[in-house]
Amino acid sequence: MGASVPGRASTNEAGIECDVVVVGAGFGGLYALHRMREIGLAVRGIEAAPDVGGTWYWNRYPGARCDVPSLFYSYSWSPELRREWRWTNRYAGQEEILNYARFAADRLDLRRLIQFDTRVAGATFDEPTARWVVETDRGDRLRARFVIMATGGLSVPNTPDIPGVADFAGEIYHTARWPQEPVDFEGKRVGIIGTGSSGVQAIPMIAKAARQLVVFQRTPNFSVPAHNRPLTDEDHRGFDDGLDSYLSSLEQSDFGRVPPTAFTAEVPPRDVQWARYEQLWREGGSGGFLKAFPNILVHPDVNEVCADFVRQKIRETVKDPKTAETLSPSGYPFGVKRLCVDTDYFDTYNRPNVELVNLREEPIEKITANAVDTAARHFDLDALVFATGFDAVTGALLAVDIRGREGATLKDAWSEGPRTYLGLTVAGFPNLFTITGPGSPSVIGNVITNCEYHVDWIAECLTHMRRHDLATIEPDGEAQIAWGRHVAEVADRTLFPKANSWYLGVNIPGKPRVFMPYIGEGYRTTCKEIVADGYRGFRFGGSTRALGEAGK
Numbered sequence: 001m002g003a004s005v006p007g008r009a010s011t012n013e014a015g016i017e018c019d020v021v022v023v024g025a026g027f028g029g030l031y032a033l034h035r036m037r038e039i040g041l042a043v044r045g046i047e048a049a050p051d052v053g054g055t056w057y058w059n060r061y062p063g064a065r066c067d068v069p070s071l072f073y074s075y076s077w078s079p080e081l082r083r084e085w086r087w088t089n090r091y092a093g094q095e096e097i098l099n100y101a102r103f104a105a106d107r108l109d110l111r112r113l114i115q116f117d118t119r120v121a122g123a124t125f126d127e128p129t130a131r132w133v134v135e136t137d138r139g140d141r142l143r144a145r146f147v148i149m150a151t152g153g154l155s156v157p158n159t160p161d162i163p164g165v166a167d168f169a170g171e172i173y174h175t176a177r178w179p180q181e182p183v184d185f186e187g188k189r190v191g192i193i194g195t196g197s198s199g200v201q202a203i204p205m206i207a208k209a210a211r212q213l214v215v216f217q218r219t220p221n222f223s224v225p226a227h228n229r230p231l232t233d234e235d236h237r238g239f240d241d242g243l244d245s246y247l248s249s250l251e252q253s254d255f256g257r258v259p260p261t262a263f264t265a266e267v268p269p270r271d272v273q274w275a276r277y278e279q280l281w282r283e284g285g286s287g288g289f290l291k292a293f294p295n296i297l298v299h300p301d302v303n304e305v306c307a308d309f310v311r312q313k314i315r316e317t318v319k320d321p322k323t324a325e326t327l328s329p330s331g332y333p334f335g336v337k338r339l340c341v342d343t344d345y346f347d348t349y350n351r352p353n354v355e356l357v358n359l360r361e362e363p364i365e366k367i368t369a370n371a372v373d374t375a376a377r378h379f380d381l382d383a384l385v386f387a388t389g390f391d392a393v394t395g396a397l398l399a400v401d402i403r404g405r406e407g408a409t410l411k412d413a414w415s416e417g418p419r420t421y422l423g424l425t426v427a428g429f430p431n432l433f434t435i436t437g438p439g440s441p442s443v444i445g446n447v448i449t450n451c452e453y454h455v456d457w458i459a460e461c462l463t464h465m466r467r468h469d470l471a472t473i474e475p476d477g478e479a480q481i482a483w484g485r486h487v488a489e490v491a492d493r494t495l496f497p498k499a500n501s502w503y504l505g506v507n508i509p510g511k512p513r514v515f516m517p518y519i520g521e522g523y524r525t526t527c528k529e530i531v532a533d534g535y536r537g538f539r540f541g542g543s544t545r546a547l548g549e550a551g552k
């Protein structure tokens with residue numbers, strides 16, 4: 001198979017031989033395939049879905065839309081792709097984003113490198129040959145020097161184990177596994193569990209279609225308006241003109257949206273803050289709020305004014321005072337659970353066909369064949385939607401049986417929470433890379449540019465290894481411990497750990513409470529310095545002449 005063509009794998013009786021296996025064909029995986037092929041490696045992609053797109057393939061629920069402006073939520077590395085693709089809306093819908101992923105895959109001719117409809121079941125590091133043996137649910141066996149896990153931070157749906165859920169005989173959906181074919185809620189009584197970003201986007205859409213919508217809310221969320229609108233020529237020109245400074249800002253401030261984590265004591269006067277929030281509410285979008293004041297996610301007094309502001313907006317929008325109260329988040333800071341961005345979310349509760357159920361007052365007791373029973377009431381339903389989120393950041397990595405040196409499993413290595421060096425590599429698991437892994441900015445900010453950065457770092461690293469004839473790379477245990485400590489210390493300087501969010505894994509029963517993303521400044525600078533310092537904290541091993549020659 002394509003013996004001397006860079007980027008193509010070869011097949012023999014022992015299975016498929018290649019330099020790199022990339023798991024996942026979302027934005028991270030697609031770029032990894034492109035870059036690995038570009039540097040001359042034989043690369044093979046494995047994707048569980050029948051198509052590219054990753055989370056944007058699966059999350060096709062009504063209202064699914066990005067909450068980062070589309071012009072920025074795109075590959076930044078390719079002027080050609082930027083020229084040839086024109087976003088239509090300030091915040092693109094799921095279908096448009098999926099089409100963009102398809103466009104990129106076709107334009108870069110990546111599909112022939114990917115095996116679709118295939119799930120990676122296990123990956124075992126074979127020490128004598130310094131190769132990973134990757135096995136799939138279809139019985140494939142691939143041998144590769146490197147494995148890149150581009151499995152995404154939000155790809156394993158969380159379906160809570162509510163008593164009786166298996167008995168429900170009506171239509172049942174999860175926002176993260178929405179069917180391909182259109183779902184028709186017309187004339188139906190629909191229940192939805194969950195009011196995170198997915199619920200907040202889906203609820204207004206389902207409310208318009210259904211006869212009745214019952215929203216089962218456990219924790220109210222902070223949400224700000226999107227004010228989505230078609231993009232104009234001026235928007236596109238403005239983006240093009242500002243592109244260079246945007247790209248260099250990425251270099252400097254890494255993941256843009258989260259403000260400095262250094263504590264500053266200044267608390268701007270309440271009316272100054274309020275006026276700023278009014279302006280941001282009119283403009284729409286989350287980015288402005290999260291950096292409205294440099295210490296908004298650090299200083300409780302500053303943060304509380306913003307929380308008050310959003311609660312005031314909810315009271316102004318929702319006519320029924322009790323419903324408004326139930327929708328008002330309290331007891332945790334603003335913006336430290338992922339801030340939702342909505343279109344008509346709070347206003348939807350003014351519709352006569354929408355009912356809000358406060359699960360803090362009346363928890364769900366059981367689901368039956370045609371209803372949800374809370375501690376106080378019985379709700380007959382034709383359809384039930386789970387908008388209950390994901391086993392985030394680590395879920396997809398731990399879903400694969402990954403075994404490193406001496407057969408040690410990743411599951412055991414992470415039994416007390418994920419341990420990585422830079423969110424890219426794991427001690428004891430040589431030549432395994434995680435794109436946007438725990439301990440990196442990962443799911444914070446613009447995930448596409450976070451993915452790009454990791455892929456470029458890996459490409460540079462593998463080029464370095466080839467140049468110096470090195471067979472393996474893995475982090476030093478001490479460096480990994482120090483990095484983990486730093487990730488936690490940075491988080492502890494902020495208000496982030498004060499909310500029970502999926503950033504901490506608390507939405508999944510039994511998952512260790514560890515703050516997973518890295519929210520410090522200077523992540524890219526740190527990664528660069530580590531490379532400049534001779535890959536400080538990494539250990540290289542062995543020698544090989546085979547790298548880049550699989551299939552020859």
Ligand code: N01
Pocket residue numbers: 065066067068154160161162175193194195196197198199200201216217218219338341359387388389390443502507
């Ligand atoms: O998931 P979530 P999501 N009984 O975990 C509730 C990205 N995203 O899919 O808060 C009752 O945020 C849970 O309640 P609680 C974005 O990064 C982006 O909405 O645990 N309720 C919560 O209300 C986002 O943050 C976009 O008390 C239960 C909800 O389910 C991330 O994906 C759009 C329950 C889950 O909220 C995840 O968002 C969509 C139970 N047993 C998603 N278990 C964009 O806009 C859970 N809940 C780009």
